[in-house]
Structure formats: C-alpha cells, structure tokens
Amino acid sequence: MSKRDYYEVLGLAKNASEKEIKKAYKRLAMKYHPDKNPDNPAAADQFKEVKAAYEILSDKEKKAAYDQFGHRAFERPDMGGGRQQYGGFNDFEDIFGGAFGDMFGRARGGSQFGGFGQRPRRGQDVIFNMDVDLEEIVHGCSKVVELPIYEGNVQTTKKLNIKVPAGIENGGKIRLAGKGEPGANGGQPGDVLIQVNIRPHLRFTREGNNLVCAVKTDFVTAALGGQVEVVTIDGKRVNLKVPAETQTGGKFRMKGQGITDRHGQVGDLLIQVNIETPRNLSEQQKALLKEFAAL
Missing domain, CATH: 2.60.260.20 (Urease metallochaperone UreE, N-terminal domain)
Structure with a gap:
C-alpha cells in the first residue's frame, strides 16, 4: 500500500513553517497516542504514521529531499548487483552534493555506501497527561505512571515516579530530562513532558x-x-x-x-x-x- 503524503498526514501545506510542523505533530501525537486510545488498535498505526512524517519534515535536509523526490528519496528498490542496486541513489548525490551525502548514507544503510557516517539523532519527547485531585496539589504528591516508549518500531513500557510539586497550576508541565524515547546512532534520549490536569472538586x-x-x-x-x-x-x-x-x-x-x-x-x-x-x-x-x- 502506498504511503500517504507526509504533509497530508500532518494536515499541513507544503510551505508550513518549522513551528507549524512541530505544533501539528504535538497535537496529533497526543490525539493518536496508544495510551489515550486503548480501545482503538488503529490509533497505534496512525501514531507511527504521524511520527514518521514528523521525523522527515522536522529535519531540514530530509525535508528538502522529500520536497524534491517525495517518498522515493528514502526507498530502497530490490535490484541485485552491488552499489548499483540502489538505482537513483548516486543521482541524488550528484544533484545535492556532499551536504546531503551523509543524510542519504543514513537512509540507505550507513557508512558502507561511500563511507558516509551516521549522525547522532536525539530521541523523541514523550507527552503524557496525568490527572490529579485538587487535594493532592495543596501539599504536593508522588505518582507512579507507566509510559509507552517506542524503541524503533517496538513498544515497551517504562515506570516512572513523578513528583508533583505543591501548587502546580492546571495544565502545568513537569519535564523529566532524558526519560523519553532513546536516541539513534548514539544520540541523546528525548524528554518526558507530564501535563498535570486537576480534576474538578465537589466543594472547592x-x-x-x-x-x-x-x-x-x-x-x-x-x-x-x-x-x-x-x-x-x-x-x-x-x-x-x-x-x-x-x-x-x-x-x-x-x-x-x-x-x-x-x-x-x-x-x-x-x-x-x-x-x-x-x-x-x-x-x-x-x-x-x-x-x-x-x-
């Protein structure tokens, strides 16, 4: 089945700014996150599709290649015969020059093709909504949460102890540095962002x-x-x-x-x-x- 256009996945025009791309990704990632859709198996696939679109469009070099060639820039045709099996890969190098060589080296399997290295890539942030009672924020509290973390295409679960500070406002965020998804090629892991939502109280x-x-x-x-x-x-x-x-x-x-x-x-x-x-x-x-x- 053919892939959907990444701009269509994020609901954006092709001239969308970096800020608009990031905003669209955060909104859709929260909407389709498997933890928020336990009864909708299709949400996990939509989440992965949104994540894949963001990984390409948020990277300036990858975005430039995608805007020029679409999904073909990152596909690998199965054709025998050494280096020539990648078809248009050499053409991409000729067109874009050395600035894009490393990017295509990563897309095609790394340094074995022309010695191009793999750049470290920071892991994705994980956004999680946590509900607390009004009484709990008067003095602060601790909560244990289970977060879904993706390592490649494999979903795992990570338990974290969250300290909710006293007096945090409704919608306030707690950042746990380095607790998000692992980075690629030695890159730093992402962060976990906990958004605190205060439940309505019966009397206060x-x-x-x-x-x-x-x-x-x-x-x-x-x-x-x-x-x-x-x-x-x-x-x-x-x-x-x-x-x-x-x-x-x-x-x-x-x-x-x-x-x-x-x-x-x-x-x-x-x-x-x-x-x-x-x-x-x-x-x-x-x-x-x-x-x-x-x-």
Missing part, C-alpha cells in the same frame, strides 16, 4: 492561589450574627465568625488557608455564605414569622 474551586467554597447558615444566625462551621480542604473544621445582618452571597476571607504555589506565595480561603430558608414550619413558627414581618 481554585482562583489563582485562593480556594473558594460555599457554606450554608440559617437566617437567624445571619441576622443576629454568630459562627458557621467550615471544613477546609485538609478536612479541618474551623469556625467562621459571621457578623450581624449578613446577606446571602456575602463573602469572607480566611488568611493562609489557600494554596502555596511553587514560588512560596500563599493564598486564602474565600467563603461565600448562603442563607438557607427553613422548611416544614409549624403553625406556631409561621405565626411568629408573620408577627415579625408585621413589626
């Missing part, structure tokens, strides 16, 4: 380093003043002093009860008080309320 939301929650109180406490119990994200129970004549939706601040970010800045806990209307009132209670309303 985050605004910068501040945590926001809501508590209920009865209208008597709101009218006369008193205390309302608040459960912090750590599970501690603290009392919030509510002044008299507090209106529903009123907000109060508890200093230092928020999130400490990676720069040591500490947020607060912002509490919204909602007044709860009583239900199932007795006749006597209704009468008293009517009397209060009349006063």
